Structures are given as C-alpha cells and as structure tokens.
Amino acid sequence: MAEKQFVKEIADINGDFPQWYTDVVLKTQLVDYGPIKGTMVIRPYGYAIWENIQRELDARFKATGHQNAYFPMLIPQSLLLKEAEHVEGFAPEVAMVHVAGGEKLAEPCVVRPTSETIICSMYSKWINSYRDLPLKLNQWANVVRWEKTTRPFLRTSEFLWQEGHTVHATQEESMKETIDMLHLYHDFARDVLAMPTFIGKKSEKEKFAGAEATYGMEAMMLDGKSLQAGTTHHFGQKFSKAYDIMFLDKDGKHKHAWQSSWGVSTRLIGAIIMAHGDQRGLVLPPMVAPIQAVVIPVAAHKPGVLEKAREIADLLKNAGIRVQLDDRDQSPGWKFNEWEMKGVPMRLEIGPRDIENGVAMVARRDTCEKFTMPLDGIAQSAHELLATIQTNMYNKSLAFRDSHVKIAHNMDELQQVLDSQCFAKVVWDQDPACEALFKEKYQATVRVMLDEEPFQDTCTCCGEKCEHPVVALVARAY
Amino acid sequence: MAEKQFVKEIADINGDFPQWYTDVVLKTQLVDYGPIKGTMVIRPYGYAIWENIQRELDARFKATGHQNAYFPMLIPQSLLLKEAEHVEGFAPEVAMVHVAGGEKLAEPCVVRPTSETIICSMYSKWINSYRDLPLKLNQWANVVRWEKTTRPFLRTSEFLWQEGHTVHATQEESMKETIDMLHLYHDFARDVLAMPTFIGKKSEKEKFAGAEATYGMEAMMLDGKSLQAGTTHHFGQKFSKAYDIMFLDKDGKHKHAWQSSWGVSTRLIGAIIMAHGDQRGLVLPPMVAPIQAVVIPVAAHKPGVLEKAREIADLLKNAGIRVQLDDRDQSPGWKFNEWEMKGVPMRLEIGPRDIENGVAMVARRDTCEKFTMPLDGIAQSAHELLATIQTNMYNKSLAFRDSHVKIAHNMDELQQVLDSQCFAKVVWDQDPACEALFKEKYQATVRVMLDEEPFQDTCTCCGEKCEHPVVALVARAY
Numbered sequence: 001m002a003e004k005q006f007v008k009e010i011a012d013i014n015g016d017f018p019q020w021y022t023d024v025v026l027k028t029q030l031v032d033y034g035p036i037k038g039t040m041v042i043r044p045y046g047y048a049i050w051e052n053i054q055r056e057l058d059a060r061f062k063a064t065g066h067q068n069a070y071f072p073m074l075i076p077q078s079l080l081l082k083e084a085e086h087v088e089g090f091a092p093e094v095a096m097v098h099v100a101g102g103e104k105l106a107e108p109c110v111v112r113p114t115s116e117t118i119i120c121s122m123y124s125k126w127i128n129s130y131r132d133l134p135l136k137l138n139q140w141a142n143v144v145r146w147e148k149t150t151r152p153f154l155r156t157s158e159f160l161w162q163e164g165h166t167v168h169a170t171q172e173e174s175m176k177e178t179i180d181m182l183h184l185y186h187d188f189a190r191d192v193l194a195m196p197t198f199i200g201k202k203s204e205k206e207k208f209a210g211a212e213a214t215y216g217m218e219a220m221m222l223d224g225k226s227l228q229a230g231t232t233h234h235f236g237q238k239f240s241k242a243y244d245i246m247f248l249d250k251d252g253k254h255k256h257a258w259q260s261s262w263g264v265s266t267r268l269i270g271a272i273i274m275a276h277g278d279q280r281g282l283v284l285p286p287m288v289a290p291i292q293a294v295v296i297p298v299a300a301h302k303p304g305v306l307e308k309a310r311e312i313a314d315l316l317k318n319a320g321i322r323v324q325l326d327d328r329d330q331s332p333g334w335k336f337n338e339w340e341m342k343g344v345p346m347r348l349e350i351g352p353r354d355i356e357n358g359v360a361m362v363a364r365r366d367t368c369e370k371f372t373m374p375l376d377g378i379a380q381s382a383h384e385l386l387a388t389i390q391t392n393m394y395n396k397s398l399a400f401r402d403s404h405v406k407i408a409h410n411m412d413e414l415q416q417v418l419d420s421q422c423f424a425k426v427v428w429d430q431d432p433a434c435e436a437l438f439k440e441k442y443q444a445t446v447r448v449m450l451d452e453e454p455f456q457d458t459c460t461c462c463g464e465k466c467e468h469p470v471v472a473l474v475a476r477a478y
Numbered sequence: 479m480a481e482k483q484f485v486k487e488i489a490d491i492n493g494d495f496p497q498w499y500t501d502v503v504l505k506t507q508l509v510d511y512g513p514i515k516g517t518m519v520i521r522p523y524g525y526a527i528w529e530n531i532q533r534e535l536d537a538r539f540k541a542t543g544h545q546n547a548y549f550p551m552l553i554p555q556s557l558l559l560k561e562a563e564h565v566e567g568f569a570p571e572v573a574m575v576h577v578a579g580g581e582k583l584a585e586p587c588v589v590r591p592t593s594e595t596i597i598c599s600m601y602s603k604w605i606n607s608y609r610d611l612p613l614k615l616n617q618w619a620n621v622v623r624w625e626k627t628t629r630p631f632l633r634t635s636e637f638l639w640q641e642g643h644t645v646h647a648t649q650e651e652s653m654k655e656t657i658d659m660l661h662l663y664h665d666f667a668r669d670v671l672a673m674p675t676f677i678g679k680k681s682e683k684e685k686f687a688g689a690e691a692t693y694g695m696e697a698m699m700l701d702g703k704s705l706q707a708g709t710t711h712h713f714g715q716k717f718s719k720a721y722d723i724m725f726l727d728k729d730g731k732h733k734h735a736w737q738s739s740w741g742v743s744t745r746l747i748g749a750i751i752m753a754h755g756d757q758r759g760l761v762l763p764p765m766v767a768p769i770q771a772v773v774i775p776v777a778a779h780k781p782g783v784l785e786k787a788r789e790i791a792d793l794l795k796n797a798g799i800r801v802q803l804d805d806r807d808q809s810p811g812w813k814f815n816e817w818e819m820k821g822v823p824m825r826l827e828i829g830p831r832d833i834e835n836g837v838a839m840v841a842r843r844d845t846c847e848k849f850t851m852p853l854d855g856i857a858q859s860a861h862e863l864l865a866t867i868q869t870n871m872y873n874k875s876l877a878f879r880d881s882h883v884k885i886a887h888n889m890d891e892l893q894q895v896l897d898s899q900c901f902a903k904v905v906w907d908q909d910p911a912c913e914a915l916f917k918e919k920y921q922a923t924v925r926v927m928l929d930e931e932p933f934q935d936t937c938t939c940c941g942e943k944c945e946h947p948v949v950a951l952v953a954r955a956y
Binding site: 072 | 510512513514517518519520521522525526528529545546547548549550551552553554557570571572573574575576577578579580587589596599600603604615619620622624625626635636638
C-alpha cells in the first residue's frame with residue numbers, strides 16, 4: 001500500500017534512477033529550479049543539510065589550524081589570465097560582468113569560478129617572510145560555472161562550496177597538507193555522511209587546471225556510477241610563480257612559496273541522496289538529517305495523546321536531538337509516508353495504547369523495522385538508536401560498494417564489470433591513449449589511482465607490459 | 479610611550495577620525511582592499527567577528543521560527559523590472575552579466591543587489607494555501623551594489639549580509655514581524671555588540687525601494703555621526719501583487735499575501751569599530767571578539783614561565799574562552815601594543831614573580847586598568863571579567879550617546895547641535911520640504927522617527943504649527 005502510494009509520487013529507483021533522483025529532490029523540497037537555466041534554489045530542508053555539513057567540516061578545518069576569510073567574488077579578467085593552464089580550464093565557463101553601476105567597466109570582471117587567482121594576488125601582498133607561513137585559509141562561498149548540462153546539486157551554474165587555500169615554506173609541507181585534507185574529507189564522508197569513499201591521485205587528464213597533482217575522493221552511487229565528492233590539489237610553485245608569492249626564508253634567501261587548495265560543495269547533498277536513498281525516497285544519515293526524529297500522535301483527538309507526544313518531543317529536544325512534532329491535521333498514514341519520503345531517521349508514534357503500555361512505537365528509516373521503545377529513558381534510547389542507524393548506514397553502504405568493485409584483467413572483462421553497474425579495478429601504465437579508450441569504448445574514466453599492488457604486469461587496456469603499472473579505478477561517473 | 483608608538487601607526491582619533499578608521503581596519507588586518515575598486519577582502523581577524531555575529535543572530539532567527547535557504551545570485555533582468563519603485567531604486571547600481579559560458583545570454587542577468595525579486599518569484603510558486611503560511615525564510619549571502627564612494631565595511635561594491643523574507647496571511651501578522659525583527663536587531667546590538675541604538679520608522683524619502691514602510695536601527699559613532707545598522711521593511715501587498723503571490727484563505731477566498739523583509743550586513747563590523755574604538759585602536763566587545771583573552775609570557779626564557787603561560791591558556795580554552803597564547807619571539811611590550819591595537823578584551827601577563835605570587839597581571843582593554851588576578855580559580859574570574867567588560871562597554875556607549883543627543887527647537891539650534899557632533903531631536907510635520915532643508919543647509923538627514931511625545935507644536939525647521947508632529951532624530955550619517 002505504502003509502496004504503491006510512493007510509486008505515484010516518485011519514479012521506480014530500479015527502473016529509472018535519474019527520474020527517481022529528480023522526483024526525490026523536488027518532492028521532498030530539498031531544492032527547486034531557479035528562473036535562470038541551470039540554477040537551483042536550495043530550500044530550507046536542503047539548506048539545513050548543508051548547514052550540518054558546514055558545521056561539521058568547519059570544526060574539522062579549525063581543529064587543524066585553518067581560518068576562514070572572504071575574498072571578492074568579482075575578479076579582474078587580467079588576474080585570471082596569469083596562469084596559463086588555469087585560464088584554459090576555466091575561461092570557457094565563466095560569467096562575465098562588463099557593465100556595472102550603469103557604466104561599461106574599463107576592464108571586464110569574471111564572476112569567480114574558483115578563487116585561486118584573486119587569493120594568490122592577495123597572498124603575494126601579505127606574504128613576505130617565513131614568519132608569515134604557513135598561511136592556511138578557507139572560504140565558504142558561492143561560485144559560478146556556466147555548464148551546458150545541469151542537475152540539482154550535481155552540476156549547477158551556481159553552487160555553494162568551501163575552498164581551502166594554503167601556502168607553505170616547503171614542498172614537503174604543502175604536499176602533506178594536500179594529503180592530510182584528502183584524508184580529512186575521507187574521514188568526514190565516513191563518519192558524518194556514512195559514505196565510504198575511494199581516495200587517490202587523479203590522472204594527468206583529470207587534474208585541476210593549473211595544479212601539479214590532483215587527488216580525489218570518489219563515492220559509489222546506487223546505480224554503480226561514481227561521483228567525485230571532493231578534491232585536493234598540490235600546486236607546487238606554479239601559482240606562486242605566476243602570482244609572485246615570495247618569502248624571505250630563514251637562510252636569508254628569497255623563495256617562491258608552495259601551495260595547496262581543496263574543496264567540497266553542495267554536490268555532497270546529491271551524493272547523500274544517491275548513496276543512501278531507496279524506493280520510498282530519501283534516507284538521511286542522522287549526523288546530517290535536519291530532523292533526526294519525528295513524533296506523530298496517533299488518535300490525537302483522544303485525551304492525553306497530543307500532550308504526551310509533545311512531552312516526548314520536548315524531552316528529545318532537550319536531550320539535543322533535532323526533533324519535530326507533527327501535530328498537523330492529517331492522517332497518521334499520510335504523515336508516515338511524508339516523513340519516510342523525507343528520510344527522517346527515526347519515527348515515534350504515540351497512541352493511547354502506547355501510552356497505557358509506557359512505550360512508543362518506533363520505525364527506523366534505514367531498515368524499515370518497527371518495534372516498541374519504553375518511554376522510560378527514551379532520550380537515551382533515541383540517542384543510541386540514532387548512533388546505531390548511522391553505523392548501520394555506513395556498513396550497508398560499505399557492503400554494497402565492496403560487492404560492486406571487480407577486477408578487470410582485460411577490456412572484455414572491463415565492459416562486463418561496467419555493464420553490471422560496478423567499478424572496475426584495472427592495471428594501467430598511465431598511458432593517455434588507454435585512458436582515452438576507456439572513455440571512447442565504455443564511457444568510463446579513470447576516477448583515481450589506488451595505493452594498491454598491481455594484480456598483473458600487463459595493461460588491462462592494451463595488454464602490453466607496463467613500465468609504471470598502477471591500479472586504477474575505472475567507472476562511469478556523474 | 480605606548481601612546482607615542484601608536485601615533486606612528488594610526489592617525490589621531492580626535493584629529494582625523496576617517497583616517498583613524500582606515501588605519502585601524504588595515505593595520506589590525508580586519509580587511510584589505512580587493513583588486514577591483516570598492517571591493518574588500520575580509521581577512522581572518524575580520525571574518526571571525528562576522529562569524530560571531532552570524533552565530534548569535536542565526537540562533538535568534540531560528541529561535542523565532544525562521545529557516546535558512548539559498549536563492550540564486552543571478553536574477554533575470556525582467557524579474558527585477560516587475561516592481562516599479564524597486565527597479566527605480568536598484569537598477570542604477572546593479573552589476574550586469576551579458577555573457578556567460580562564452581555566449582551572449584538571451585536575457586541579461588543582474589547580480590543580486592537584494593533578493594526580493596527572485597524570492598518573490600519562487601514564493602509565487604510555493605504558496606497556494608493559508609496552510610503554507612507564515613513562511614519565514616532567511617538567507618546569508620553576498621550582494622553587489624556598485625557604489626561611487628566606498629569604504630571598507632561601511633559601503634563596498636560587494637558585501638555579506640543576511641536578508642529575511644517573510645510571507646503572512648494578514649497585515650497584522652506581517653506588521654508584527656516587521657516590528658519584532660526591528661526589536662530583535664535592537665536587542666542583539668545591545669546584548670552582543672554592546673551598542674545602544676535608536677529604532678523607529680524611516681521617512682518616506684528614506685524608505686526601501688518598494689516598501690510601504692521601512693524601520694531603521696541607528697547607532698551613534700564616536701564622531702557624532704549616525705550609522706544605519708539594520709533595517710526592516712513592511713511591504714504590505716506591493717510585492718505580492720507585482721509577483722502574484724496569492725493564497726486560498728480559510729474563508730475560501732483567494733488573497734494576496736502580506737510580506738516583510740529585513741537585513742543587517744558586514745557594515746556592523748564598521749559600527750563596532752567606530753562605536754568602541756580609541757586612540758590605541760580597536761576595542762572589541764567580548765561577545766564578538768575573535769580572541770577574548772591573550773596570554774603573554776614575560777621573561778619567557780626563565781624556567782617554567784612558558785609552561786605556566788601555556789597551562790593558563792589551556793585552562794581558559796577548556797572553560798570556553800577564546801584564548802591565544804602569544805609565544806612568538808618578540809618583546810612583551812611589542813606584544814602588548816599589538817594586542818591592544820587589535821582590541822583583545824583582556825590580556826594576561828605571566829612572569830616569574832607572578833608565578834611565585836600565584837597571580838597573573840591582567841590588563842583590561844576597555845578601561846586600560848591593570849591589576850593582579852589569582853591563578854586559583856582563574857577561569858571563573860576571567861569569565862566574570864569578560865562579562866564585566868561587556869556590560870561596561872555598553873554602559874559607556876550609552877552614556878556617550880545620551881550626552882550627545884540634544885533637542886533643537888529651531889534651525890539655529892539644530893546647526894549648533896550638529897556642529898557639536900551630536901544627534902538632534904526635532905519636531906517635524908513630515909513635510910519633505912523641511913527634510914530637504916536639513917540636508918541642504920546642514921548635510922543632515924532624518925534618521926528615524928522616535929516613539930516620543932513632541933516637545934513643541936511647531937516644526938523645528940519651518941516654525942509652522944504641525945498637523946501631524948513627530949519627534950525625528952536628525953543627524954549627519956554614514
């Protein structure tokens with residue numbers, strides 16, 4: 001019955017995953033389309049997830065010595081042009097401002113697609129001595145990239161993100177920062193989003209425009225496609241040379257600084273949806289769920305029911321749980337469906353008989369199990385259940401992922417693996433020609449190179465003996 | 479000695495207040511100029527103040543039933559044009575995007591100067607029934623207004639702010655929201671920024687483009703000028719008619735909704751600086767100070783001193799105080815100056831003799847007093863001192879303000895009051911001609927109309943008998 005009702009509202013997750021995604025993000029009011037093509041409005045329910053992500057990440061950034069700052073959104077075009085590879089990568093998708101305040105600007109500006117250029121121009125001014133280093137700043141901001149094909153959260157003309165930009169006196173330090181932040185993202189995804197990820201170096205082709213090396217965090221979605229959920233970049237001295245960031249070192253010599261940058265965006269919300277959702281809609285990890293528990297009075301007109309439901313809700317709220325009492329004039333069944341679709345981790349039903357028995361009926365969103373929970377000590381029990389749900393969601397995702405990664409010894413096997421909606425581990429000699437073939441033949445790309453021993457000495461693609469074999473993760477991707 | 483040193487770094491606050499302001503914001507590294515004229519970079523020390531403002535305000539918004547959301551920054555030009563007064567007010571200062579992704583856009587976009595237009599277009603879609611009301615959303619965002627004359631925090635081409643946008647079923651409700659939020663801002667300024675403000679209705683001339691009524695919060699700066707620190711607007715049904723926001727009411731009738739909007743911005747940081755600063759630089763209220771206490775070891779090379787200083791700093795940190803240990807290789811005197819300029823509310827000095835005596839030497843930034851504080855129970859004592867400083871700063875500001883507001887019975891008195899760097903209370907018949915004379919003769923404006931009994935029945939400006947006399951606050955303003 002419930003299943004049937006949902007089929008009316010959202011497309012079949014197994015039959016049409018892209019439509020399921022679109023239905024879910026719109027019907028649960030996470031997001032709406034903005035008036036300009038490719039833009040999104042992040043509605044309160046979606047924005048609250050972003051706030052939870054921000055709070056958790058920001059605390060981790062600060063605990064590792066980073067500070068927040070804010071740089072202007074409008075960048076003089078000439079600044080963008082200073083780093084050759086960077087401009088080549090970003091120029092095609094920038095939005096330009098030629099007119100402001102009723103006048104044509106002497107020099108046009110670009111709306112930031114990312115802030116390396118303007119931040120480096122300020123760093124050049126601020127950094128003079130080794131005493132000014134390391135400088136580890138982060139910015140929470142909106143960026144604009146004019147994309148041809150857009151989907152809410154996954155790829156939009158404007159999105160929200162954070163971008164860290166650090167400067168160091170030595171290559172060792174900036175490389176350590178690049179790797180440390182990759183691990184910070186990985187641990188955050190695991191502990192907060194309940195999402196296992198693969199981390200590793202990106203191929204030359206996939207690296208950030210202007211970086212010496214890019215590292216990525218890739219998450220498996222339920223359709224077997226990969227989503228790039230975060231990246232960290234090692235710039236070496238490329239930007240410090242282009243933007244003249246020099247410091248007087250302890251040895252009395254003037255040197256170019258070493259840099260990193262790293263970012264995650266509102267795309268993470270898309271990752272959560274596609275990593276955990278099911279036929280009924282969203283399944284949100286308790287750590288980021290805007291509402292962790294919903295309390296629903298059953299037979300609310302009977303004396304004492306609404307009061308008891310409110311009492312329980314207050315109890316949970318005071319215990320630090322994000323709770324909502326749903327006392328709207330709708331049937332309990334209607335409410336169950338609504339909150340299931342919205343992915344609230346736990347539902348508590350309070351009816352006359354439950355009150356008599358000193359219990360609440362509890363439904364877990366992750367397993368759809370129903371059971372009673374004693375009202376006595378319910379705040380503690382609720383906390384424990386939320387922790388259990390968080391852990392279970394991670395374990396479930398991990399088991400799903402592990403059963404969907406397969407080794408491909410050759411191109412035939414690669415096709416089979418990809419067509420069965422899995423990620424493939426391949427051996428690859430880092431030859432761009434083979435990488436191009438993955439794309440051309442199977443619409444798949446090298447997501448990251450894994451820190452694993454090669455399982456054969458020949459390339460999965462060309463079959464030739466490798467000189468520098470690596471294990472690469474190959475998948476279709478968002 | 480210390481005074482002398484500061485004279486070198488920052489201009490005389492009494493001799494050249496504008497230069498003092500510029501010196502302070504730059505030398506304390508709150509802000510720097512961006513590469514495009516009129517833009518600012520908010521540096522970590524300045525941004526941390528904004529984060530403290532955000533956290534405190536956001537909690538108050540949520541406690542009063544508001545939710546956050548995020549709307550696109552780029553607004554189709556046609557949307558801006560729908561409300562006639564609104565477009566007239568904002569069109570002259572917008573930045574325009576004509577080209578994006580390498581192509582000329584079919585319709586140009588404006589970079590939001592404020593978001594009424596795009597938010598109302600979405601509300602029109604979302605709101606159908608009285609059940610959807612009230613809708614009380616807030617957005618934290620950047621906005622762009624191309625200004626001719628700019629100063630960091632006070633008036634910049636891009637700034638950060640929050641904008642609340644609410645929709646109600648009745649005029650009473652939307653008017654109540656407009657006034658409630660004005661009081662929320664007023665209480666926030668008093669309790670968090672230690673800043674007394676005047677609140678009241680704005681004149682017709684000064685109201686927001688498209689509003690039926692605007693209310694303002696005005697703060698007195700140390701040079702006797704007024705700074706508009708926040709505004710709330712009652713839209714009546716003007717925007718709901720322009721953007722077609724209708725709902726089916728309980729009585730079965732379709733009605734246009736009633737709306738409010740309200741905002742404060744990074745301008746508040748400028749207000750803090752100019753309301754509390756002194757000859758030595760910043761004086762920050764503990765509630766928003768990025769660093770509430772700095773611990774400085776004296777004779778740090780002597781055994782046990784640095785360890786003790788670190789121990790004290792850790793103790794304060796664990797007690798929830800934002801503390802910094804300054805163990806840099808600089809003289810204590812140099813550090814005292816630096817942290818005084820940066821406005822840190824309390825400084826603790828730890829030297830060998832202090833340790834021997836079981837005390838720390840404490841310096842209050844607000845009064846510049848120095849005294850000893852027992853190490854025993856120091857976390858509790860520090861908390862109490864911070865609370866005392868917060869209260870004292872408010873009382874000091876209030877006394878300053880109250881002694882700088884004077885009654886002006888006629889235009890001669892008004893000139894005297896304004897020239898003595900005070901605010902004037904005038905009686906005014908709400909005649910725009912008189913308002914224009916305040917400006918023309920004395921470069922002063924009606925800041926707000928106060929909820930007070932008129933002290934005479936004739937207009938301060940024209941001397942004629944008033945039909946609808948109000949007490950207006952007239953001042954020179956930022």
